[in-house]
Amino acid sequence: MMELIIIILLIISVYFSARFFLLSKNIREIKQDFKEISKDIERNRRLTLGSPNKDLENLLIDINEYLEKTQIEKIKSTKREEEIRKEIENISHDLRTPLTSILGYLQLMKDEDVNEEEKIEYISIVERKSKSLQNLIQTFYDVSRLEANDYKINNEVIDIHKILMENLLLSYNNFQEKNINVEIDLGKEDVNILGDNKAMDRVFSNLIENAIKYSKSDFKVSLKVDNEKAIIIFQNDMEDLKEGDLDNLFNRFYMKDNSRHNQSSGLGLTVTKLLVEAMNGKIKSKIEDNFIEFKIEFGIYSN
Structure with a gap:
């Protein structure tokens, strides 16, 4: 009878030891996979379970949902950062073009060889370019106010x-x-x-x-x-x-x-x-x- 009890206890001990070993193994693998996924969150990767465990499966479902949301937000953020960078480039280009022209004509007006008629023509060009620059800046401002619903419309x-x-x-x-x-x-x-x-x-x-x-x-x-x-x-x-x-x-x-x-x-x-x-x-x-x-x-x- 005692021998039977010992055998049963031994079987139970082996069973729980095996369960504990598999659980520990799963946790280590999940931890390692999570570190790898975190290094490159934009890749479409998910955590998986090496051996069945109901509690861990439910936990991984929650973690994978979080990873999916994080990946989507990261992709959106990266895309928006690229859009902002491109917009800054475009704004810089659009402002620099008339400004460069204005500075160029102002420099020409300093030339002693330029006669009065030419200076009048250059002043006229500078005025047009300045007005163009002013309109451009106003447009940037208007877009900002319109997108923020801060543009006054008098219906x-x-x-x-x-x-x-x-x-x-x-x-x-x-x-x-x-x-x-x-x-x-x-x-x-x-x-x-x-x-x-x-x-x-x-x-x-x-x-x-x-x-x-x-x-x-x-x-x-x-x-x-x-x-x-x-x-x-x-x-x-x-x-x-x-x-x-x-x-x-x-x-x-x-x-x-x-x-x-x-x-x-x-x-x-x-x-x-x-x-x-x-x-x-x-x-x-x-x-x-x-x-x-x-x-x-x-x-x-x-x-």
Whole structure:
């Protein structure tokens, strides 16, 4: 009888020793794996269990969920850091270009061989470049305020038909200089909405400037009223249109021409989208038959 008890105790002892050994082994392996994963958290790796253990399995589920969330946040953080770095580069480039030009002309004006007529011309150029620099800085500031919902919008009843027509007339010579054919379908009736007059003027001028800059030969604009909505559509043909460009059009500093040689900040469409949304409107883009289209919708104002 005593021998049987000893055998049973021995079996129990071996069983628990084996369990303890496997548990210790699992913990050591998990600890080592966790250290390796922590060194490169962005890799899609998870902790695994070498031998079955219900309590450890539940613990690893919780740890792996934490690792997944941490990896996602790390990837987002890395991407955002890269975006910030690129944005700083773009801002530096955009500010440096007119500033370098201003300093260059100021240096020329110090030359004793420069006559008065040339100095007057240089002063005029410096004034234009300074105004361009001022506008650029204001645009950066406006984007910051719009994204922080700190941009003041004075909503009142405005006639977008009138605002759009005025902007098109002001740009008439620019279209002619670039031999761009313009098709206008605005109707003759007032189209009233609740919006900010200055903001709407900026939206239309930005989209028209974008068309002048990138149109190959044709530009179309229409204004319709449908189901109590004002629908404005801008269309222009472009070369090398790609659907992938649509995903980035409204992003800050995005330009189809990454060389940034066209003196553009790449913020025009960003500001346009933010202003439209600040006035409770919608804007979207699409590509169809080699034309890029910007469609804006606003609710019609009715007494």
